[in-house]
Amino acid sequence: MLGSGELGVTTFFSSSIPNDKCGANGLPLTPNSIKVLGQFQQLITLRHPNLCRYVDMIKCKHERVIVVFEHHRKNLAQLEPHVKTDSKLLQVFADVLGGLFYLHGEGLVHSYLGPSTILLTEEGVCKLTHHGVYAMTGCGAHVTFPVGQVKYSAPEIFCKLPGCESRNGSKVDTWSLGITMLEASLGITLWASLSVKQIIQRILSFLTIDVPVIDLIIRDHKCPEKLEKMSSSLQHLITRCLNVNPKQRPTAEELLEEACLQPYRKVHEIRGLNGCCMFSTGLRCQNLELSDFSQVEDEELEPLRELDIDQVYYLWQLAGGDIIRTLDNAGKIKSRPPITNLYSFVCDDGESFGAERDSSVLFDDHILVLSLDQLKQRLSNLDETAYYPLLEEENDESNGVGGNGSSNIELNETATLPLVIKEKDIEYQFHRILLYKRLLDGYPYKRAQIWKEARVDIPPLVRPMVWAALLEIEGDVYGRYIAIDKDSPTPTDRQIEVDIPRCHQYDDLLSSPMGHHKLKRVLKAWVMSHPELVYWQGLDSLAAPFLKLNFNQEALAFACLDAFIPKYLNMFFLKDNSLVIQEYLAVFRNLIAFHDPALSNHLEEIGFIPDLYAIPWFLTMFAHVFPLQKIFHLWDTMLLGNSSLPLCIGVAILHQLRDTLLSFGFNECILLFSDMPEIDIEKCVQDSIRIFCSTPRSATFRQYAKQSKSETSNKPWTSYYSTDPNTIKSALDSEPIPLEELKANRCSRISAADLIELGELAGPVGTKSPTKKTKNSRPKILIIDIRSPEEYQRGTVPGSVNIPHTTSFSVEGTLNPTPQVNTLNAHRLQVKVIIGSQGNTSLNFGNKLVALGYSKVCVLHRGIEALRPTGLLVVPPIEAHT
């Protein structure tokens, strides 16, 4: 929770890397700012009551980075003398040690400790800040400035050269705390008149003089009377801290055991706070404390305080907050015009000379507070109840965006706007993220409702968790991930090593060394946990979106990938996956013909078959061909659909490029898809839903798709499309078709069960659309019986039209005009189901119709025979001949 905190920012430059150095793999070195960005991410996960939270890091041009974190305006240096009682100082001691203990436990060292980095909240709790500077800068390796405050630095820091590789141990923080507390309790500024050089000399001199440091400092400042006034427990603690030998200096943990600190220690539940408790194995309500609001009843409570700090920051940005502009206005990132300080000579090998140094690149630890006024003003007209959306309001079938209150209608209106607008609408996002947070807290019991909300949209802030929910991830994902061996060398390591530096590297996070490391671990974990499957190039692209979303939670990224692959790419990662891919492409080819016969005819004619371009599309579920932002929007929808939806997305992409493709020959087509042209992804999503809804589900049947589980989960599976097409339950369902046959024909097939349902042959069925937009989302059908009139008269499907295959086509291959053909032409937009006897006649008929440019042609699998056992066949009414 934000509480009394505010958002603070600070900025610094990472050092630029030397000219033209290459890494061991021959690729150029990663800029230091990107390394810093990668190392920063783990700091976001730190949660401790005595640490300010890190929120975000922004990388700007010229190696500048900006850090956003929780901030409190008051620090220890500003603590008024009259409140510096012994108990207050001991409390500070205990709080800081608590924070340091946690930090050290995470393997981090503060290294920047001093009175200015110990903040005090309104409630009087100490919170450390700048505790991540040392960690994010790679222990100072990626910046030119020394990380630390001279006066509070331990002597061993100065025993090695600046920029030296060896790292500070956690004991340096104990020393800094000692000096800080000594200064605070004496109430004087230490070494105020000394220069930096003199201070360093003085600190180093402690090493050579065998007198307790505290006495030396007292002597320096000639204030023994102040020391006498200090309580013995404080003196004792400070003396222990100021041990020049780091080996003998106590750790934070040891100091916390001191008897005098026991009354001030707070026991914090530290674990389990790390961001996500959705998948913990422990009891989530174990430490649940219901806040007692009875006392604050009459106070003017700032509702914003109850939000999480990352929610506040997200909303602050939507309210028009711009960090770079804020810093600019405060004069914090002012740099000299480039023309005034350029270098004047550059050698042939790129070494430059004569550049003037800009003083604005120096490190300044000043913290700028972001004003929340604009955000508060934007949210001021919201009812306070909006902060606590109610979930258990049944009978809310009709209102899409859950919630209550008068703004509901307005929200529903916003929900229909384009995604780019919705993602920028602060009020809408406010309602959405609060609703989602609540739903996610109730996961998995609220899965049905999450599913329902996800059909409207998914706010970027909660996308990682919502995706996990949509992929039905449950249980102990961390435990599972930890148990997998991700370190032992495997034969695929080399390929992974080659692919990762080429995978979505425009993204700063994924191009950071930390990103590479994490992606490698996720991929190795997947390979290890699926011995029957192999690593195919493309798996890296597939894992990238999940890692980008769950950068700090590799385990969840892995779990998502692991759930995603069987759902959409079942058996694609077999060692020999040719059959699976061939089937997929054949179905795709038929689907193109089904929806756009003209385009299909053109592509077939020039020989531009899906095998030439669509393998990377489907093998990576488009993650290889689109930038991450587009993948997110695409997958937001794809995750809601079944394994056939990607095929429709493929058709939608072709549809968007239709005019270009129709005018192109083979070579141009190859060139066009060698580098995917710009695609309007929102249009693509809408098109694919439309395509999906006008395709009989059995038309996309694939034998290698994952057979869905027999028991239905608690998702609202009520629509026609909610049943997976790849489930075989009865003889009426689809059955595997040999690949050769699939490839030889251009029209799709429909199963008897599907026909019965679509044609409502067994009576009307209640159905709901998968999208909110269309009323009836089932395709309408026209049944064409192509058997001879005699057979037709003996019994056919109700409502069918008889176009006998033997007599219908002219010599030129066109359809002879008959009343039945006119009926066919009048129903061009409907799905045409061709029913024949067994054999290839109906397929041939279908192929001919496709060649003539008829869309939505499909053939009843196994022909009329499939329907015989159902008893649905009737004698057609005698047509009135005049």
Add this chain to the structure above:
Amino acid sequence: MEELVNSWTQSYNQEVACYAKPDVVTEDQMFSEVYHTLIHSPAMEALLDLEHTYALAIVKLQSEREADMKHLESRQQAEMEDAIAKVGTIYTDQQVNQLAQKHYDNTQLIESKWASELSNLQETQKRQYKNHVMKLHEAHINPGNGVQSYVQRVRAMSTSAVSTERDQIWQPIKMEESFTIHLGAQKKTTHNLRLLCAEVLDLCRNIPNIIGGVAVPQPQRLQTAMSLYSNNLCGLILLVDNKLNSYTGLKKEFAKLCQQSTEFHFPDLEKQFQAIEENIIAGNEWRQNKIEEPDQVSIKSGGSNSSGEKDDKLNRLIAGDFYITRHSNLSEVHLVFHLVVDDSLRDNNVNSRHPVILGIRNILKACVRYDVFTVTIPLLLVHEMSEEMTIQWCMKRAELVLKCTKGFMMELSTWGGHQSRNIQFMLPKGLSDNMFLQISAMMPTIFRVSNAIVVKSS
């Protein structure tokens, strides 16, 4: 011990703002800030008019100088012809030699007289100009004291420049074509490419722009002046030989263009060259050390060279080096990258590892570092047409430079250059129309040209 203390002290004093010495704002910095504010204020027009008036004064002085020099030359020539005709009769050889010497001395004298006059005028202008800028700024920040009046006063000084010449309007470049391209596999960045066929110095030359008998500054000037201290600079690659001077050929032409008006913001070209020379020496020392590093023994022997020889060696430039000069008085460029080339470029077999190509890469890197968003590259790596440039030669060279540039542009993003850039490819004047069309047809095969949005009626 001492070393530790010193290096830590240095580290803190030089890298951390609160321990560092407070920044002193130099006069130049102040001037640049003031100028930048003014050029984005209503006083802009007055300022530009003033600059233009000053420029016209320089042009006038220069044309006077030329007339004077021409006059002197013709007089001397007449005298000399007369003398030569009478050699042996009236004049002895020695006397003729003396005459020649006298002529030479005279020319030197007059030339230096004009040079000093010119530099005097430029100094005066510079001083006056800075003065005016500061006063304008004062008037600008204290509007009570009558901004308008001061602006008008400045303007009054400039409107007097009425020319009697006929209207001369800037002629657009004859052959040019622009392309919008996408780069990148998944995430695409958009850039603009422009292919143009012109004389390279056309981008520097301020062409007198006379409308209705009144000299008016070129529209490009405004753009260049407004972006001078911005983060959106324009640069030009000028191919030069390995000597840092402006005595010959294109370099001389360029220096002349720099002299066509007073440089108010940066040192003169000569002074910039002096500063650059120091850096070149530093660079060559670094280069030597780098070569000698693996072989530590030879450092000593290198030091024994005579100083004269060493100096000579140390200001030497090699192909692929470049130096940068800054300008405020050129038409469309702020920065000129002087890229050193050699005769190996005439060869048909230049490949992507050629030092000049790598020099272009380093220049693009500099563009990212210093926010140069428009840069002009000589596409054939020559400025003038010559004999060996056959059609095949030109096509091969254009393809090489385009492909390399594409590669470097992709690299730019790893150097932090995600923004859209403008790259202009300059072809030498005199290239055939057909050739231009062929090269322009090559562009879409190398770069992915963005598709025009087709609006359909249906």
